[in-house]
Amino acid sequence: MRRSAPGRSASGSDVTAPKRFPATLKPAAAAVQREVLMPQRHLHQATRDAARLARPSGTGLDGGAVRERMVARLRAEGRFDERVLAAMAAVPRHEFVDTALAAQAYEDTALPIGHGQTISKPSVVAHMLGLLFAGHGARQRGSLGRVLEIGTGCGYQAAVIALLARQLTTIERLQGLHDKARQNLQRVALPRSQPAPRLIWGDGHAGHAASGPFDSIIAAAGGEDLPPAWAAQLAPGGRLVAPMAAAGRGQVLVVLDHVVEGGASRWVRSEHEAVLFVPLKSGVV
Known part of the structure; x- marks a missing residue:
């Protein structure tokens, strides 16, 4: 999955947070450093689970039947x-x-994608x-x-979002994953009617004001509180979904309208079910 960090965009421009933030939101505290991987399992556990799962039966992975069965289960x-399920049925997850x-x-x-990260469970993607x-x-x-997607990871969720959005900007702090996502998305054919996702190697913690404001913001890494830059870049009528710490509950999905x-x-902030995502970090790597 993905993380965020201060740095530069793919075009070389600085990625900085706005100077003014909503007064109701305080700056994020330092991210807790924990060896956890998204969602809800450690990397070694995801690897073991991948090894023991049965191979899909029926037609080959490129035929679409296995995607349809995945969507049918969801x-x-x-x-x-249903709009999310239709988009997931169109994106070949095995390519990521x-x-x-595969x-x-x-x-x-969840499955390991390298760099100590995992690709999210399909049900987590669909729910968020x-x-x-x-x-x-x-x-x-x-x-x-x-x-705005915070944490590109391998690019799978970005491909799904691209089918549902007018324009997608996605940020990844790990250059290795940023490069891998770019290659994956170039290999997967998206409809020509959809604008190509804009991939940024930079600090997702600061958002990306140059591409905003955003109608929707989704994050795949969680901190102690929502970064003020995200709320400042959320357009009127917009919604944000991200894993964040909640008093006495650990990490939960937070919705901000x-x-x-x-x-x-x-x-307006609301809290939903408990989750376990990697910590939100600053600093490109």
């Missing part, structure tokens, strides 16, 4: 947005994992994108609009 749970693990690509499990779609602005637009009433802006 649909049977009855809690995921190592060849040795047979497990359509199981609902569904939360974005449930926002008032997305319901009005019928799409996720202009999206930018609400405008009577010409005044306010940010």
Whole structure:
């Protein structure tokens, strides 16, 4: 999955946070350094799970049948947005994992992608994108609009978002993963009607003001509190979904809505289920 850090964009421009932030949000505390990997499992555990899972049966991975079966299993749970499921059915997840693990690509499990990271479980991707779609602005637009993704990872979620957004900017702090995601996304054919994702090697902690404001922001790494730069770059009517620390609950999915009433802006925060994502970090590597 992905992380964030101060640095430069792919174009060489500095990535800096806005100087003014919503007064209701305080600067993020230092990220807790823990050997955890997203979602909900350590790297060695994800590797063991990948080794024991059964190979998909039926047609080959490129045929689409295994993707349809993955989506059918998610649909049977009855809690995921159909637009998200349709996008996931169109993206070949096996193209974003190592060849040795491709047979497990359509199981609902995290898989190692190198650099000490993992690709998120399909159900986690579906749930977080569904939360974005449930926002008032997305319901009005019928799409996720202009999206900022914090933590590109291997690029799988970026490919799914690209089918649901008007424009996607995605940031990765690890250059090795940034380069891998770029190669993966170039190999996977996205519809020509969709703008190509903008990949940035830089500090996701600071967002990317040059590409904002954003209708939707989604993060794949969690800190002690939401970075003020993210809220400052969230457009009126926009929604943010990210794992963050919650008092007495560990790490949970946090939803932040930018609400405008009577010409005044306010940010409404709600907390959802417990999760376990890697720490949000600063500093490109």
